[in-house]
Amino acid sequence: MLDKKKILLIIGILTSLLIFISGESYAAGKKKIILIDPAHGGKEQGIKLNKDVSEKDITLAVALSIKQMLARENNLEIYLTRDSDKTVDMEDRKDSINKVNPDFFLSLHVNGGFGKEASGFEIYYPEFSDDAVKGKKAAKDNKSQLKNKCRNDSLRMAKVIQDNMNILFPRKNRGLRKADLPVTDDILIPAVSVEMGFATNPEDKKKLLSVDTQAEISKAIAKSIKSFYR
Template identity: 45%
Template structure:
């Protein structure tokens, strides 16, 4: 009788431990992933200003600052496509995104252009063609539409939080070809944070203080998104 009671107790404890482990593992894996993609890297400098300020350095600095801002938010998991000055091919970036299945992808860039109008921030989201090329969304058109809705939702939040940082510098949100998003079935938002070719924008984007403020605005947007 005592032996049977002991076996039953051991069995119950084992079940409780298994349930706790399963619940913990599920809770950890259930965290939405925020994937930050700092454009360019390594030999690929991206846009370079006349003072040799490179887009790759701007995007990485802000990506790392954003990762730091979100580090204390236990409700999300943050993944970067690169965390150092190295080349990461488009295919490698897509592979990381495909494997991690993020709830949102923020691809950080600095713009290029000439003339007085080449200043400010703007954002792009992929259309159905981008999302479905190379692979059909498991959710069909409805699933793809949800990804677009999520990208636009995030863009609106970023616009709201950037507007306080860069008054009258919003160049808008538009649908465009986004090479990173081709074949993927996740929401992708490309953020052109300013023009590296504009002296005014470049000065701001190169400032550690402004980089931190941009990261804080993006972090606030991410938290509001969820």
């Protein structure tokens, strides 16, 4: 036989369980999903920094570190297009986007070229050119709205990352650059691509190879993502 006290206790437990479950799903619904894309990987090394280290290693190290730094953020969920040294082609990256459906796509690269003089970081953001929007009028209106949001979010995030990278590398800012990214020519998604420094510049190369600088870059980007979604 259940007495009144026991019934009250059971009701109490059930109520708190319900509050707990609904609270959880509420929080889960609000999570922002970030897909970080460590460029290159596996057979595709990217630019070589020395005989052991290539762009693919630096982009992976920074991506993993950003993910770790943001692991405890309740409102963020971080995914990577690769978490090991494996070959990932453009179609795989696009598949990741379609599967994860992120709020933001962030690609990481190491720059090279323009002689030994060129140094510093660059941030690319897509402008979502009009030919990306095709179809009927209603669908077109929806798409242009989404396109505006993507454009605004991309530029805003690029600016936040620029500010935080500026603190790290003063006078090394080569500016924000408008360019459609390979993934955004047929997927409407807020995105930026960070070129973290020049492998062809001796000073940049030394920094990029340093674990401390890699951690600092990760920190600057993690901080940017955090403040963007605060």
